[in-house]
Amino acid sequence: MSANRQQILDWAASGHLDADKLEQALAVTNSLPSSAANLRFLSRVVLAFAVLLLCSGVIFFFAYNWDDLSRYSKFALAQGALIVSLLPLLRINLQQPTGQAAMFAASLLVGALLALVGQTYQSGADTYQLFLVWAALITPWVLIARMPALWLLLLVLLNVSLGLALNALSIRHLFAPFSNLGWSFFALNSTAVGLWMLATQRLAATRLLLWGERVINLYSLLIITVLAIGYVYSWSNPDGLTLPVWAAFSAFWLYLYRLRQLDLMMLSALVMAAIVLTVATLAHALSGIFPNDGLYFLLALLVTGLSSAAAVWLRKLSQHAVLASNSGSRS
């Protein structure tokens, strides 16, 4: 439907279809979603916001630490909220939006319950153990539900837990040649990408699954690129393998999104990261050689040239993909 819609819009833009007849053309060819589809989409948006607001309300309630309530009442409330959030699952399938929303709400409320434990027994409501236990407790649900949003929640919890643990345990650096703390985040998230791909390779490729993979992979790319730029700007840094790891990661990325399954959005993200890294490296390397004004002009030209070349390459890939799909549909 969206391909038809785009095609009609293209014809209108090129003047082959009279712009006055555009609305009629879209209606005749059913190129706009039906009222039922629109309403279903809006209802899901409303449900997602409802769950987020309700869970935030419960978390804020316990954060208020109301003195007039006894600890038993607080625990009863927290556990009651958790049970109520799971109740819809007695009647509704996990694959339905309401079931998924209930599961997501329950996963959030586990955190509220753990925070209440931390608050009551003075062990702290923001320690790394709390987030780690929270992640561990919801893992079975994550595995059962196979929901991208839950996978991402689990990963966020692990990242927060790792960050807090490094801070709490006063770990300032890791072992050479991966001494920067960023490597631990890179290892965590790139492992998560691998596990995600393994877990979802037999599932039907939905948009949500695709976006889940993209988000984690983009985060990993961001971490490794920041590490690489950091390495370029501090040559005394002992992490000598940073640039080779960046290159290997890029090669793997090319394999994934160029050879295995063409994904132009991910390729353009890689290109952007490569441009930023190249510019940072050249700016550092040439800063003592070129006068400042010449260097900046060179960098402006370099960014423009590299991005244009990348755009030409990506556009060609896109055109080849369109031609291939057209010839596929003809045969």
Added chain:
Amino acid sequence: MTQSAALWQHLQQAGLVTGEMPVPNPDDQPPALFLRVLLGASGWLSAVFFCVFIAAFFVSFLSQADTMWGVGVVLCALSIWISRMAKIPLFVEQFIFACSLAGQVFIVYGIWESSASGQLAAAALLILELILFASMGVRSQRATAVFLACAALLWLLGQHAWLYALPVLSAAAAWLWLNRLRFYKGAAYLQPATVGLTLALCATIFIALLANSTELTWLRLAPSNWHTQVWIAAALSSLVCLFLAWQLIQRSVQQPQLRTIALLASVGIGLINLKMLGLAPLCLLLCIGVALAHTRLIWLNLMCLVAYLLLYYYSLNNSLLYKSILLCASGVILLTLYAVLNRYANTLAVGDKAHA
């Protein structure tokens, strides 16, 4: 037969097109979103380097402010001239984007320095952006020009009236989106204008939200009657959004019962907008995006709504207990709305199946 050929034949049978199906020319296709993001980001990056280069190269020359804006005018004129050429390579398109942005910075900074008046610089920026919008040959430039023109307008209105730009921007952006298909003839200008206005509206909503918090009180119009001003702006934007929502409902909702529910929901959101300034325009744009099946508008508004709610509840100057009650009450209302919408969605889907 390809999908495009079948579609063309369908349109031919409906008497909407005549003749052979046009052969697609790959070069005529507008760049996809990923390309626009890549080119836009790199365009801004190279503009920064280009600005610094010009400032460093003409360091002695640019010590006088009037020569600085002269350099800016030359850069902008050059970019307009090149952008209007029939077919320009992508590299040149990117370069003139950088040139034009650098030129705009120099003009505004030069005027700011020479006159020491923010109002004059804002007026100059507004005129400059309008000229660029009318004369530039590149669509992304036009969208940027509209966005910057709105920023200049807010700056020009200053502490006296910037808040009132919100209902005006809401009306303009939502009306253009609503009539996007109707005015497709002027798409070359209207679509970039719509994008620029939408981005400016989102930015204004967030500035208003931040100004409402205790952290950024300097943004307030007049500290003594700030709440009255906010209330008037909110009431105006609620009215504008209600009027446009009614137009959307008339076009997109056929069932009488559903129409009543949609109208009630719109009135409800309009009333909430009196307390949560900016919520109604975001919800309206989201609904227009859904009706037009415009994925980017939907995602932009969803992200804005999430950020808006986070900021709103964070900046509320009340106890956590009050916030908790407010959040739970909002959640319950939304759950009820979900139940109603879901019921009607199922009824409509059953009706569609029976009709098919």
